[in-house]
Amino acid sequence: MSLFGSLYVGASGLQTSQNALNTTAHNMANVDTTGYTRQQILLGTRSYNILSVNASSVAYQQTGLGVFYSQTRQVRDEFLDKTYRKESGRSAFYETNTQVIEEVEDLFGEFQGVEFSEALENLWTAIEELSKDPCKLTNQNLFVTRSKEFIQRAQLVYNGLSEQQDNLNTQVKTNVNTINDYGQQLVDINKQILKIETGGTENANDLRDKRNQILDELAKLGNISYSEDLYGVVTVKFEGIDFVRSDSVNKIELYQDNTTGFYTPYWSQLANYKTVNGEKVLDLDAARVYDPTQTISSDLNTDIGSTRALLLARGEKRATYHDMEDEEYYNTNISQSLLMNIQAEFDQLINKITTVINNVLKEAAESEPDTDYLKDENGKPYQMFEMIADDDNVGFTIGNIVINEDLVAEPALLSLRLQNGEEDTDTTQKLLDVLSEESYTLNPNLKTKTNLIKYYSSLISQVSNTGEANKEIAAAQAGAVNETFNSREQVLGVSSDEEMEFMIKFQNAYNASSRYINVIDEMMEHILNTLGR
Template identity: 85%
Template sequence: MSLFGSLYVGASGLQTSQNALNTTAHNMANVDTTGYTRQQILFGTRSYNILSVNASSVAYQQTGLGVYYSQTRQVRDEFLDKTYRKESGRSAFYETNTQVIEEVEDLFGEFQGAEFSEALENLWTAIEELAKDPCKATNQNLFVTRSKEFLQRALLVYQGLSDQQDNLNTQVKADVETLNKYGEQLVEINKQIMKIETGGTENANDLRDKRNQILDEMAKLGDISYSEDIYGVVTVRFEGVDFIRSDSINKIELYQDKTTGFYTPYWSQLANYKTVNGEKVLDLEASRVYDPTQTISSDMNTDIGSMRALLLARGEKRATYQEVDPATVDIENYNTNISQSLLMNIQAEFDYLIKSVTTKINEVLKNAAEEATLSDPSSTYLRDEDGKPYQLFEMIANDDAVGFTVGNIVINEDLVAEPALLSFRLKDGTEDKATMQKLLDVLSDESYTLNPNLKTKTNLMKYYSSLISQVSNTGEANKEIAAAQVNTVNEAFAAREQVVGVFSDEEMEFMIKFQNAYNASSRYINVINEMIEHIISTLGR
């Protein structure tokens, strides 16, 4: 090789070393940047000049033309990326569940300064006092007052549960909007990456960092899978359905129930419509993003994403006692649609408690009036002016399909105005002790279960405690899983950071290496330059 040709070899060393230094400096500048991926420069050898070809030689006689910059690539591990994203999605699922349960515990623990259990205990105390002296006006008034207080606090608790459903419903809408926004950003980034990398001379690494950061955030919302084609374009599937294609997005839409206001995410491209009473109605079953009847299981990957957790905790409706009452329960429907929803399950069990207390007290009063009539047809004992038995609790809407749900019960205003109408004094002037005992039995009779899947019987006083214990146990189980999952995510993140993260000490080593390489190329050029100058100076004489 000529001396002038050797200058190009040295120049190639200077250029590649400078590129390597720039890349190292870029890494150092982004050492604390969230989502940044360490970049690595690749070198290649330029083509060789063949000086001579000898058939008897083992190899050609060649001379090198130097080094060239090949590409600056990201250092990532696809397996670690997928592991981290799946585990962070699972962590988001259990963290969301834990937050919902903590809110429920706060609701039951202290609502507007008074625990609901206090209202239940006060009602029991009022019945006990009434049983001691049922004809005393003070005790009658206390019984009616405590019953009204019990109903008011029950309504507050149930309304609190409903408000939580509404809050979760708002979060569902926000999550869907966020997911669609991420999708739009990915489509735009895909276009930019494809435009930059089409020439094959440059990698859009910073755009890829942004895209990977979006994929990390999307994974927290739900189960995603993705792949990258030869053009650098990423396609994404969300919950098993195409979401992002090369240059388009299949947005998730929201259907809002007219009765509850609850949102249901669905795929517009899969939507079917049917005609009901001349009106075009969306068939959700064919297009909904999540199947609420799916069993939650890590093996089936159905416990991934905050959006699924929100929908599951919220449920599909306002649940009532009819979902758990042995007289009306459909066990298959309960196990499929109610039991997995935290709020619907609690609503149903709580409503069953209120329904049982109110209807049983009404039943005692009605039976007492009817028994008095059996012995004396002209008896007006515990009957109003129309001859109807007094009922302490009444339905707002006299609809058996609704029944004695919390929101459909009011206290009898006649009894509130005049508690003495509940005189509990028989025709012979004696106190109605038998009815008093039946009232005591209302809260102490052990013939109730929390839900159809439990066999242990309890009374209405212990029922509420059992309900609270169930919530607490569920909360503890979710907290333990959430804590374990956080550790799993942290381990996956740390393993990934070992690959993608920037470590300042390591980058300093690279910087020193590339500086020395740059200096070596510079000295090489100086030597060649001095040789050329010496030859020219010598020949010039």
């Protein structure tokens, strides 16, 4: 090779080493940047010049033309990426459940000491005092007062559960809007990457970092799958349905129920319409993003994403004791929803207490058929609790109960003195018996029976046990996420020590190329000065 040709070899070394140093400096500058992927230089040899071809030679006589900068690639492990995203989505699911349960525990106020449990205990104490002296006005007044307090506290708890549903509903809307925003960002980034990398001379690594970061965040919101084509364009499926395509996004729409205000995410491209009472109504059955009746299981990957957890915890309605009457319906539609399950169980407690107290008073009145004992002026038995809407289909639900205002105004109407002048201790004993009789279960799936006084404690214990179980799962899942994250970081993360080694290596390579050029330059100068005379 000529000396001038050798200069080009040295120049290629200088240029390549400089590019490698720039890449290393870029890595060092982003050592703490979230979502940044370590970049790696790939070097290649330039084409060889063939000097001569000799059939008897083992190889051609060739001269090299130096080194060239092939590309700067990202160092990632696709398997670890997919594992991390799935596990982080599962972690978000259980973390969301845990947060909801903690809010429920705060609502019940068991750690504050003065909440619904006190109202229930006060009601029991009032009945006990009434049984000691059924005809004492103070005891009658206390019974009515505690009954009113009991209903008011119950309504506060139930309204608090409903407010939690509304809060979760707002979060559902926020999550869906975020999901759609991420989808649009992915489409925009796809277009930019395609534009930059079409020529095949440059990799849009920083854009790819941004895209990977979005995929990480999207995976926490729901179950995603994705693939990248040969042009560098990523397509994404969300909950098994096409979400992000090469140049468009199928956004998730929200249907809002007119009664509850609850949002239901659905795919507009899958939605159908049906006619109900002459009106065109959206049919969500085939278009739902999430099936609320689907079994939650890690094997089915149905425990992934905070959005599913929010929808599941919120439920589809305000549950009442009616939702407990059909075991199959309960198991399919209610049992998996944290708030609906608690609402149904709590409403069942209130329904049973109000119903049994009313029934005891009614039986006492009817036991004296030809008298005005415990009856109003129309001969109708006095009831402690009344329905706001007199509809048996609604029944004594928490939202449909009010205390009898006649008894509030005149508690003496509950005077438990029989026509013969004796105290009606049988009725007060029945009140104690129906509340202490162990013949109730929290829900159709439980066999352990309890009484109406201990029912609430059992409900609180159930919430606590559910919370502890979710906390354990969430903690274990967080550990799995951290382990996967650390494994991934070992691949894509920037190590300052390692980059310093690369910097020294490329700096030495740069210096070596520089000295090589100096040697060629001195040789040329010597030839010209010595032979050129």
